[in-house]
Structures are given as structure tokens and as C-alpha cells.
Amino acid sequence: MPEAAELFRAEHLTKHYGASRVVDDLTFALRAGECLGVIGPNGAGKTTTLRMCLGLAAPDSGTIDAFGRPLMAHLREAKQRIGVVAQFDSLDPDFTCRENLRVYGRYFGLPAQTIEARIPGLLDFASLQSKAEARPGELSGGMKRRLSLARALVNDPDLLLLDEPTTGLDPQARHLMWERLQALLQQGKAILLTTHFMDEAERLCDRLLVIDRGRKIAEGTPRGLIAEHLESDVVEVYGDGAIDVSERHAALADRVERSGETAFFYLRSPRALLEALAPRHDVRYLHRPANLEDLFLKLTGRQIRDES
Amino acid sequence: MHIPLYALPRPSRRSWPVVRRNLLVWRKLAVPSVLGNIAEPLITLVAFGYGLGSLLGTVAGMPYIQFLASGSIAVSAAMAATFEALYSAFSRMHVQKTWDSILNAPVALDDIVFAEMLWAAMKSMFSVLAIMVVIAALGISRAPTMLLALPVLVFVGVTFASVALVFNALAKGYDFFTYYFTLVMTPMTFLSGVYFPLDQMPSWLRAVAHGLPLTAAVEVVRPLIIGQWPPRWGMPLALLAAYAVGGYYVALVLTRRRFFR
Numbered sequence: 001m002p003e004a005a006e007l008f009r010a011e012h013l014t015k016h017y018g019a020s021r022v023v024d025d026l027t028f029a030l031r032a033g034e035c036l037g038v039i040g041p042n043g044a045g046k047t048t049t050l051r052m053c054l055g056l057a058a059p060d061s062g063t064i065d066a067f068g069r070p071l072m073a074h075l076r077e078a079k080q081r082i083g084v085v086a087q088f089d090s091l092d093p094d095f096t097c098r099e100n101l102r103v104y105g106r107y108f109g110l111p112a113q114t115i116e117a118r119i120p121g122l123l124d125f126a127s128l129q130s131k132a133e134a135r136p137g138e139l140s141g142g143m144k145r146r147l148s149l150a151r152a153l154v155n156d157p158d159l160l161l162l163d164e165p166t167t168g169l170d171p172q173a174r175h176l177m178w179e180r181l182q183a184l185l186q187q188g189k190a191i192l193l194t195t196h197f198m199d200e201a202e203r204l205c206d207r208l209l210v211i212d213r214g215r216k217i218a219e220g221t222p223r224g225l226i227a228e229h230l231e232s233d234v235v236e237v238y239g240d241g242a243i244d245v246s247e248r249h250a251a252l253a254d255r256v257e258r259s260g261e262t263a264f265f266y267l268r269s270p271r272a273l274l275e276a277l278a279p280r281h282d283v284r285y286l287h288r289p290a291n292l293e294d295l296f297l298k299l300t301g302r303q304i305r306d307e308s
Numbered sequence: 309m310h311i312p313l314y315a316l317p318r319p320s321r322r323s324w325p326v327v328r329r330n331l332l333v334w335r336k337l338a339v340p341s342v343l344g345n346i347a348e349p350l351i352t353l354v355a356f357g358y359g360l361g362s363l364l365g366t367v368a369g370m371p372y373i374q375f376l377a378s379g380s381i382a383v384s385a386a387m388a389a390t391f392e393a394l395y396s397a398f399s400r401m402h403v404q405k406t407w408d409s410i411l412n413a414p415v416a417l418d419d420i421v422f423a424e425m426l427w428a429a430m431k432s433m434f435s436v437l438a439i440m441v442v443i444a445a446l447g448i449s450r451a452p453t454m455l456l457a458l459p460v461l462v463f464v465g466v467t468f469a470s471v472a473l474v475f476n477a478l479a480k481g482y483d484f485f486t487y488y489f490t491l492v493m494t495p496m497t498f499l500s501g502v503y504f505p506l507d508q509m510p511s512w513l514r515a516v517a518h519g520l521p522l523t524a525a526v527e528v529v530r531p532l533i534i535g536q537w538p539p540r541w542g543m544p545l546a547l548l549a550a551y552a553v554g555g556y557y558v559a560l561v562l563t564r565r566r567f568f569r
Contacts (some may be wrong), residue, residue: 001489002506017569034569054411054412055409056566056567056568057569076414076416077414079413080414084412086405086408086409086412088405090404090406090409091409092333092404092406093327093404094333094336095332095333099332102333103325104328104330104409104413106324106325106329107325107326107410107413107414107415108326108414109321109322109325109414155413179407246553264414265556274489
């Protein structure tokens with residue numbers, strides 16, 4: 001299959017707020033039909049990066065090209081082809097779902113007929129047909145997010161920028177959101193999303209950008225990154241004996257980490273450790289393949305980051 | 309590459325959908341809003357105009373109710389625009405994050421600020437039209453020159469909206485606006501010849517009064533409401549324009565700074 005056209009490219013982006021460097025030499029590109037996930041701890045620079053992609057913050061250095069042209073010189077034309085779902089819903093509380101879509105469509109300068117023709121399909125896509133005349137205050141969290149997504153699609157964009165699209169949703173609502181996003185990728189739209197959920201990143205993203213303190217610390221496919229940075233297996237050990245196990249059997253693993261009363265063994269051949277654990281009654285354990293969460297914690301550390 | 313902080317305003321036609329958005333919200337609440345627009349001046353004019361007016365007789369050569377009505381219509385224009393550009397614009401900008409969602413579309417901050425200014429002036433127009441209906445219905449004045457006062461009063465709305473948007477751009481919360489009303493707007497209404505003629509005041513205070521935009525507004529609007537030709541147009545309108553242009557530019561720069569740092 002020939003490579004799809006490149007829609008978006010950011011090169012060597014750097015941004016300071018005061019003395020602190022929030023984005024540091026960040027480079028990435030996005031092709032049609034591709035989903036690029038940006039993951040990183042709080043304050044890693046994800047939202048600032050998205051703001052720069054929308055021309056809402058100017059990079060101190062670096063360049064952004066959207067649809068083959070410099071973003072800032074052609075900002076309005078570029079935004080005409082971009083849809084945005086922000087981290088927090090900013091729907092108009094005074095308007096019905098239908099009016100929210102209609103009013104937003106006008107911001108793109110779309111003719112009334114075009115907007116009206118698109119609204120039923122958008123409500124349908126968001127599973128909100130029966131809520132067309134309801135106001136956002138009457139909607140559940142998942143419905144609001146889907147309305148935000150539908151609103152971002154009113155201009156039929158080629159590129160979607162999604163800032164933590166499923167934060168705060170229950171599992172049903174998240175799965176429905178994922179299904180919709182996958183459908184959009186199938187249609188050939190490109191998606192740039194930030195997320196804190198590793199299962200979301202693994203499920204949706206073709207490629208991941210791991211950033212910390214504004215810097216790219218890893219990039220690749222979810223599977224490729226795990227294979228590159230991690231041992232294949234993880235054994236998590238809990239219970240009174242967990243600390244004892246972690247000290248006694250550390251040699252059986254490639255790497256051991258402790259977090260509170262839990263020990264994490266990262267290893268390639270788990271058999272010896274599992275045999276050692278089997279007779280012990282003071283621990284419980286879980287053997288599983290290494291996943292993105294392990295990767296994330298390995299690359300960015302286990303310490304808590306303050307909200308910034 | 310970005311719009312520089314101090315660039316001249318660059319509003320575009322994309323301001324219009326933002327005005328329409330505000331208009332659509334207003335239409336949902338139009339009935340109570342218009343009733344309020346009519347009831348408030350009706351009560352004030354009847355209570356003060358007839359009540360106080362019967363004690364005062366004529367003021368500045370006209371019945372007090374004419375004096376009051378033709379001055380307070382300018383206050384209403386100023387207040388309506390100020391209220392809209394402070395409380396309502398702030399809730400759209402800061403509380404509801406409506407501006408942020410609009411900025412994600414191909415609409416620039418310059419368009420939004422221009423739209424808010426225009427919309428606040430439209431609110432002045434609605435309010436002024438309601439008062440004109442009251443003035444005509446009560447028979448206070450039915451002069452055709454009232455129609456000429458309308459564009460002047462909308463311009464008063466533009467001026468006060470522009471100045472208020474400066475304080476909107478600086479605000480951290482609604483409390484801030486209380487100061488603006490009690491320290492700026494309320495004293496100004498007493499210093500602008502609305503409720504009593506300026507020549508009642510000491511000369512230094514009169515000099516201050518002549519620098520205020522509301523005094524300028526009253527100077528042009530009052531004669532037009534009661535069916536006379538204003539003695540002078542140039543100076544008062546130039547003063548209003550100066551406040552409008554200066555206020556709007558400062559408001560825009562401060563709003564750009566607030567959003568883009």
C-alpha cells in the first residue's frame with residue numbers, strides 16, 4: 001500500500017512560559033488515516049503542543065506545516081480543515097444539541113444548507129438523535145463528549161486534534177467513543193490525540209510519542225515500543241511476603257521494581273520465578289505480558305507529578 | 309508570524325457568526341429581557357419624573373420629566389453596553405469557555421472581541437428602543453428627531469462597550485466589575501448632567517464633567533429627544549469616538565495578551 005499523504009508536520013518545536021521550557025525540540029508528523037498518540041505525565045507539554053498546532057500559541061522556535069503549507073501564514077485555511085475536541089467540554093449551555101452544531105458550523109463560514117444537511121448525520125454518529133432538542137445540561141458525560149466530537153466534525157475535517165477525549169467517562173461511554181474514533185480513522189481522517197489511558201493509546205494509535213518535560217523520550221508503534229524498551233513478561237507480587245520475595249528472588253528477573261507493598265518483576269523467562277512463588281502462601285501474584293503502562297512508568301518514573 | 313500584540317485591529321466577516329450566536333441566546337430570553345427594558349424606565353420616569361418633577365417644575369427650560377427622560381436614555385445605552393461587555397462577555401470568555409471553543413474554529417480573537425463590542429452596542433439599541441417607546445407612549449416626547457438620537461445612542465453603546473472590554477480583559481472574577489460600576493459608572497451618571505444641569509456644580513467639577521463620555525452623549529442626545537437641534541455635534545462626538553477608539557485598541561491588546569501571553 002502506498003504511503004498516505006503527509007497532512008501535518010511539526011519540527012523542532014520549542015516553547016517557554018517564562019523561564020520554564022514547556023516544549024523542547026519536539027518533532028512529529030502525521031499522515032492521512034493515521035492516529036498519533038501523545039502520552040506523558042501531567043505538565044509534560046501535551047496541551048501546549050496542541051495549542052501550537054492550532055496557532056493559539058506561537059512556538060519560540062521550530063516550524064509547523066499543515067496540509068503542506070506553513071501553519072501561521074495560512075492559519076484560517078488550515079483551521080478550516082481541522083476539528084478540535086478540547087480537554088474540557090465547552091458546549092453552549094443555552095443551546096440544544098442541534099443548535100450547538102448549527103452555531104458551530106457558522107464559525108466555519110459554511111452555508112446554512114450545508115450545515116442543516118450535515119446535522120442529522122452528526123447526531124446519528126454521536127448516537128444523539130433522540131437528544132437533538134436537549135441542552136447539554138440534560139446530557140450524560142459520555143453524551144456531552146460525543147456532542148463535542150460531533151461538533152468538531154461539522155466542517156468535515158481532515159485532521160482531528162483530541163485532548164484527552166475519554167477522561168472522566170465510564171467504560172461503556174469510552175468504548176463507544178473509541179468505536180467512533182476508529183470509524184473516523186477508517187474514513188481516512190488523521191487523529192492526533194493526547195491521553196492518560198494506555199489501553200486507549202494501544203487500541204487507537206498507530207504510533208505513539210512519549211513526552212516528558214516537553215521532550216520526546218520515545219516514539220514508535222505501541223508493540224514496537226514495548227519490545228524495544230521492556231522485557232516480555234511481568235509478574236506482579238502482592239501481599240505480606242512481597243518485599244521478602246523481591247529481595248530473595250531478584251536474581252530471577254531482569255529487573256525488579258517496588259511500589260509500596262507491590263513488587264514488579266520484569267523478565268523474559270518467568271518459569272523459575274513462578275515455581276518459586278507457587279508454594280508461598282503469604283503472597284498473591286499476577287503473571288501477564290508487558291504493556292504500555294509498564295513502558296510509560298519505566299520511561300517517566302513512578303513518582304507523582306503535580307498538576308500544572 | 310503570530311498576530312503581534314500591538315497590531316491594529318483586524319476584524320473579519322467571521323465576527324458575524326459570533327454576533328449571531330449571542331443574538332440567538334438573547335432571543336431565547338427575549339421576552340423577560342424586553343419586559344425589563346420597558347418596565348425599568350417606565351418605573352423610573354413615572355416615579356421620579358412625575359413625582360419629583362411636580363416639585364421642580366422646569367429644569368433647563370423644559371419640564372423635569374423631559375429633562376430626566378432625555379438624559380437617562382443615554383445612561384441606559386451606556387449601562388446596557390457596559391453590563392454586556394463586563395458580566396456577559398466575561399462569562400462567555402472565562403466561565404463558559406465559549407471563546408476558547410470559538411477560537412478552535414477558523415475565527416480569530418480579533419473577530420471575537422469585535423463581535424462582543426458590536427453585540428454590546430446592539431444590546432444598547434434594544435434597550436434604547438424600549439425607552440423610546442415608553443417616552444412616546446407617556447407623551448413625554450414624540451419628536452421625529454428622536455430617530456436621529458438612535459444612531460447616536462448606538463454609538464454611545466460602542467463607546468462604553470469598548471471601554472468596558474478593557475476591564476473585561478483584566479478581570480479575574482465578577483467581583484472586579486462591582487468596583488467598575490460603583491467607582492466609575494455610578495459617579496459618572498451624577499457628573500454628566502443627567503439628573504440635574506451641570507451648572508449646579510462648582511467649576512472644577514464641571515471641567516471634569518466635560519471630559520466624560522456620558523456628558524458628551526447627553527449633550528447631543530437630549531436635544532434630539534425633545535425635538536431640538538444639538539447646539540454642537542463635533543466636539544461631543546469626537547470625544548465619544550476618542551474613548552471608543554482608545555478603549556477598543558487597549559481592550560484588544562490586553563485581550564490578546566490574556567489569551568496568547
